[in-house]
Amino acid sequence: MRKTHILSLAVTAMMLAGCGQGLLGNGGGAQDEAKGPIRLGMLVPQSGSEAAIGPYMTNAAQLAIDEINAKGGVLGRQLQLTAADDACDAQTAVAAANKVVTEGVEVSIGGYCSGATLPTLPVFGKANIPMIIPAANSQELVDQKLKHVFLINGTGTQQAEAAGKWIAKQGATRVALMHDNTSYSKDIAVRTQPMLGDKAVITEAVTPKESDYSANIHNVLQKKPDFVYWTGYFQEGGLIIRQLRQAGFKGSIMVGDGSVSAKLGEIAGPEVDGVFATMTPIPDTLPDAKGWIDSYTKKFGSAPGPYSNQAYDAVRLAAEAISKAGSTDSAKVISALEGINGFTMFSGPLKFTPEHTLSAGGFQILVWKGGKFALQDALS
Amino acid sequence: MTQLVWNGLFVGSFYALVALGYSMVYGIIKLLNFAHGDLYMLGAFSGFAVLSALGGVSAAMTLPVLLAVLLLTMVSTGLAGVVLERVAYRPLRGAPRLSLLITAVGASFAIEYGMRIVAGPDPQVYPVRLSGTAFEVFGASLTLPQLVLIGVAVVLMVGLHLLVAKTREGRAMRAIALDPRTSSLMGIDVNAVISRTFFIGSALAGAAGVMAGAYYGKIDFLMGFLIGLKAFTAAVIGGIGNIPGTMLGGLVLGLLESFGTYWLGGEWRDVFAFGVLILFLTVRPTGLLGERVTERV
Numbered sequence: 083m084r085k086t087h088i089l090s091l092a093v094t095a096m097m098l099a100g101c102g103q104g105l106l107g108n109g110g111g112a113q114d115e116a117k118g119p120i121r122l123g124m125l126v127p128q129s130g131s132e133a134a135i136g137p138y139m140t141n142a143a144q145l146a147i148d149e150i151n152a153k154g155g156v157l158g159r160q161l162q163l164t165a166a167d168d169a170c171d172a173q174t175a176v177a178a179a180n181k182v183v184t185e186g187v188e189v190s191i192g193g194y195c196s197g198a199t200l201p202t203l204p205v206f207g208k209a210n211i212p213m214i215i216p217a218a219n220s221q222e223l224v225d226q227k228l229k230h231v232f233l234i235n236g237t238g239t240q241q242a243e244a245a246g247k248w249i250a251k252q253g254a255t256r257v258a259l260m261h262d263n264t265s266y267s268k269d270i271a272v273r274t275q276p277m278l279g280d281k282a283v284i285t286e287a288v289t290p291k292e293s294d295y296s297a298n299i300h301n302v303l304q305k306k307p308d309f310v311y312w313t314g315y316f317q318e319g320g321l322i323i324r325q326l327r328q329a330g331f332k333g334s335i336m337v338g339d340g341s342v343s344a345k346l347g348e349i350a351g352p353e354v355d356g357v358f359a360t361m362t363p364i365p366d367t368l369p370d371a372k373g374w375i376d377s378y379t380k381k382f383g384s385a386p387g388p389y390s391n392q393a394y395d396a397v398r399l400a401a402e403a404i405s406k407a408g409s410t411d412s413a414k415v416i417s418a419l420e421g422i423n424g425f426t427m428f429s430g431p432l433k434f435t436p437e438h439t440l441s442a443g444g445f446q447i448l449v450w451k452g453g454k455f456a457l458q459d460a461l462s
Numbered sequence: 463m464t465q466l467v468w469n470g471l472f473v474g475s476f477y478a479l480v481a482l483g484y485s486m487v488y489g490i491i492k493l494l495n496f497a498h499g500d501l502y503m504l505g506a507f508s509g510f511a512v513l514s515a516l517g518g519v520s521a522a523m524t525l526p527v528l529l530a531v532l533l534l535t536m537v538s539t540g541l542a543g544v545v546l547e548r549v550a551y552r553p554l555r556g557a558p559r560l561s562l563l564i565t566a567v568g569a570s571f572a573i574e575y576g577m578r579i580v581a582g583p584d585p586q587v588y589p590v591r592l593s594g595t596a597f598e599v600f601g602a603s604l605t606l607p608q609l610v611l612i613g614v615a616v617v618l619m620v621g622l623h624l625l626v627a628k629t630r631e632g633r634a635m636r637a638i639a640l641d642p643r644t645s646s647l648m649g650i651d652v653n654a655v656i657s658r659t660f661f662i663g664s665a666l667a668g669a670a671g672v673m674a675g676a677y678y679g680k681i682d683f684l685m686g687f688l689i690g691l692k693a694f695t696a697a698v699i700g701g702i703g704n705i706p707g708t709m710l711g712g713l714v715l716g717l718l719e720s721f722g723t724y725w726l727g728g729e730w731r732d733v734f735a736f737g738v739l740i741l742f743l744t745v746r747p748t749g750l751l752g753e754r755v756t757e758r759v
Contacts, residue, residue: 297719
């Protein structure tokens, strides 16, 4: 009984797939499937050390979904967000991935911490779910060349290039790199080092979630650097900036995109003034995002933050790919994504490279001035 | 070199303060109170709440106000410790030790995520921060707040040592540590003494929490986890259950981390520090100053 059931399902599925490619190419497959909503899965940290980021991303995704649904949805179906908490932790992330897969998501649009996103790749891969990763950007995510994985944030390599350019422009001669040993952070530091050649005097790893980094800072300052580049997240970043200055460091400090948060300044205190950051466009530095920021603020009662724009774009991109593919069939959505050329996003027109990353990373240099990050140099 | 020693001692005095509560509780009821690090977090947050309620504090008044907040926090965190013991541990007094251990882990999560509901997942920043210009002593640069914090830690530790070694209360604690049943036959109110032990241990952790909040500035609901682990390590290195040993263990761990970072680089620091923990557990499980006990219950 059970066997025949599965068999008939398989036959139906084959027929459906056949239909999609054949006569009813325009959305035929989707019409025959359930009329329920298209679920988009989103794993972001809602608890743990990076919990502050989660709402920025889920809110922005919800905003995009509401806008698309108001225009009639995709292929006549409504979009629905299925968010789950990955706590920026590998084990929690895998459990959350399995959960959203069971709930029947069609496309994954989440992923903030690279270390937590990496182990979810095979979970979504096995379930044939395309992944549009809005924020996580370690090179390791695309190193395996998985067909279903797309990054719409600049990669570690692109960020390292931007960092290298800016450090050279600043004329720094002795550069210290500091990272927190997570996949994301170490990736940037390791890729920045060759850009600097013998100007990189030390690469120091710290233990995240601590309060006292005096021992690490002692190591760094012994090498007498004139430029420190921290590639980890904002909680440690704020403490490190403060402790570097208290220990008498007078040179420039730069942080990576994981540290771009208003909290960085609060934690670091007045010492944060003049700190540089490598970052993809944020709502504040986007020239034409004023209306978007207003509608976000109106809807959620607070301003958008880091990665709000990428999460918003991930939803729009998923909707675009599904409607181009004419179905939610994984293979078709993936080839639709690969075929996208010039889709307008906050970061500019989109075209994926063969390894499914942005053809232009779009990293800029921000500087902390007057209580927030502002654009310093677009590096273009 | 002196800078390394100074950094190690400064961090180590925090470890020692937190480790003392661990060690006292273990000494008396043989319970590894995994929720102890979270009492440190509770202390940091209760200090934060008081300071925020006070509003702005003028720069000249910073230190006296902080000391007052410190005392207030010690009382409130101490009471939290008493409640924790009453709710989570006392009902299991006769139960197997494994049940107590699991309850402790559960209590730890309950406090952490309870605080997350109350205060939110975002890290908070202390409204008052200790900072001062650095000055040089024997080639190490240190600041006035660092000296004050170490001073407070030393006063608290010495006070605790006197309490345990010289007073009636301390004698009762030591008696229960040796044999709770006989102590109760001798007319000691065992439950009351255990409650007071939790009060003192938690108050010390709370003091460390406020000091960390005021010095480093950033607090969050998971801040107690790592320091709880470190405090446990410090207690084992020094001799868990032994109070001077635990203080020594905290300082030794701070120095190990400081020198480990210097010799081996930042990524090897924890490997080094926890490697030493394993070494101690295998070679000298009683720690630096712990006495060898022939019979363990």
